[in-house]
């Protein structure tokens with residue numbers, strides 16, 4: 001598949017993967033992208049997942065005919081992109097691996113390959129293929145420390161590694177468009193490293209880019225401002241959409257009832273968007289995505305072993321480890337004899353920067369009372385004030 005006259009797509013689609021990176025459901029599969037730049041010298045951009053070596057090599061050979069690759073640029077050593085480095089070296093022993101010092105340390109740890117030919121580059125170095133000049137820009141922690149992106153000055157193409165990637169194979173249409181699965185991917189995988197993603201955007205702002213070639217998801221060639229603006233918001237932890245995520249756990253339905261009650265009051269009050277989710281019965285990564293998408297959140301959970309219900313603990317951990325910040329939250333607890341969930345949730349959220357709690361919090365002792373309902377009405381009013 002052609003990206004430009006000299007750049008071809010040689011990646012693969014995966015419809016067998018059960019959990020991407022061992023934890024993310026991918027109902028529409030996954031794409032491992034790889035590209036080849038054909039010039040006087042030939043450069044292959046990354047490899048693909050271990051299970052797709054044959055298909056990938058065959059895609060590469062179909063583009064090259066009798067020619068052989070001179071370079072394999074390794075932008076990211078995570079095995080979804082590096083697992084076939086050895087396979088390429090086996091087929092083309094004269095090919096030179098291009099990476100930085102950290103790249104080669106990791107390649108050694110995963111694959112050995114001590115005898116393979118190497119070119120070690122530094123941040124800002126260039127590599128000339130003929131008319132194409134590749135510039136390497138280091139992007140540490142987007143998503144591993146060795147990551148670098150590559151800018152082709154001739155065709156104005158940014159090979160962006162994991163940045164601008166999404167869940168989903170490239171051979172099935174995503175009815176939700178690009179942003180939904182790109183946001184779930186970003187906050188799940190890169191969310192913790194907003195500052196580093198922002199640094200990459202700053203470096204990219206100085207480049208004249210016509211096409212973005214990520215390692216997952218579609219090649220982006222139109223309306224690049226749309227994608228870059230979203231990445232700017234996401235990496236800055238700026239809410240993207242006005243609305244409230246109501247995230248709850250419930251054992252016998254009473255906490256659920258309170259959560260849906262407050263969600264209804266929010267809807268009636270004209271809240272731009274309300275989404276209520278049962279944390280035990282929904283995709284955690286989608287819930288994390290929504291927590292970062294909206295500007296406010298209600299958390300409702302039961303006291304459990306003098307702690308909080310495990311699905312809520314795990315959810316808050318997912319948020320705090322990804323630097324959840326700049327949001328308003330409202331808290332609801334339930335406890336029949338010694339409610340402790342408010343205290344535990346507050347302690348967990350105290351690590352977050354600029355997370356403000358509503359004045360109203362609600363304690364339910366088993367089943368909701370009229371007094372609880374009045375307090376939930378007040379909580380809804382406080383949240384709705386942001387949209388008046």
Ligand code: FEO
Pocket residue numbers: 076078080081143144162215216
């Ligand atoms: Fe797609 Fe961080 O690997």
